[in-house]
Amino acid sequence: MLDRSTEDERPAEFVEALARGLSILESFDSAHSEMTLSEVARRVGLSPAAARRSLITLQALGYVGQTGKRFHLRPKVMSLGSAFYFSARVDEVLQPELTRLVGMFGDASSVATLEGHDVLYIAHYSEQRARRPTAVVGARYPAHATSLGRVLLAGLPDAAFHCYLRDVVPVALTNRTVVDKAELKAIIEDVRAKNYATTVDQLDYGITALAVPIRGTSGRTIAALNSSGYSGMVTAEDLVKNRLQELRASAARIAQTLSRYPVLESIIGVR
The missing domain is CATH 1.10.10.10 (Winged helix-like DNA-binding domain superfamily/Winged helix DNA-binding domain)
Incomplete structure (x- = not known):
């Protein structure tokens, strides 16, 4: 490692x-x-x-x-993780919007940033009773298999994304996980055009998610915000129709807060 x-x-x-x-x-x-x-x-x-x-x-x-x-x-x-939590003021900057989204739609909401080929969950809120090991603060998962990761990959400069595609070895986590690099490239280009990403059963069976970028003061994507539910109870189309507008509003509010505290943008943002 x-x-x-x-x-x-x-x-x-x-x-x-x-x-x-x-x-x-x-x-x-x-x-x-x-x-x-x-x-x-x-x-x-x-x-x-x-x-x-x-x-x-x-x-x-x-x-x-x-x-x-x-x-x-x-x-x-745990003191190492809590140092980030408090220095990044996650409870003030991120958690209120996650709570708001879950209050409106139920299910779960998360914020993640990009670490190498993975997404790193830095905030999460859920009202779901079932255990969701894929949505734990501090967890890392392959970017190609998550809505958060696809948004973050779409936000990379062309050269950085080219390096990612060259070096990554996509792993199939379900029988629906996209592992073909040409197909993945086309998906990320579509995410760039739409400014959001959806996934269904890519990371684990039963997870359908919608994610949008959180942009820094320069306009660069520094993190991603999502809303997710259980496949079979919601579809990707449902999420786009019913949640996209509010998800973007939350992302904009988070970005506005970060703009007032430049150090937080640096702490949270993609390296």
Whole structure:
């Protein structure tokens, strides 16, 4: 998981040991909630000796625990996420609009930004009772398979989108997930023209979603906002007809708030 692709672009002051430690923290997920030293080393792409030094450091700092030969995250890791939450003022800037949208339409609403080939959920609100593992704050999912991701990809400059298409290896998460790059390119071009994206059963079965861009003061897409419901109860056409106008109004209000706090735009925005 340690990104070797941009080594030539790293500044002279780049701290490799810090990068290794952060990569180890990111390697834990729902499918890898606890791992042995060798499993961590394999997932991060480090030697066992290097992984062991990082794990011992993280353990001493309270971010990692150990039971027998298996390592796991400790609650202190949540302080890293909460630092972003409060510095970005998510509860003031994003959450009210998500609450408003869910109050109007039910279902769920999220905000995400682009991190490499993935979308990163930075805010979410839902009234749904069923468990929706695909809509958890802090979760990362392939951009090609989400309405949020398609909006964010459409907002990339042409050169950046070309690099994305060149490097990405789309994975089929359902039998409806678009993985053909030519088809994906055509979809993103259509999103650019319409200024919104819809998906049906792309990330997981039962999820139909509509997303719009949140633009910064320069007009560049810095994040995306969506509204989603259960496939079979709503269609993509229903979402466009009934929710698009309000979704765009919420995105505009979020953008207006961000324009008054330039640092928030920088914190939240796509790198």
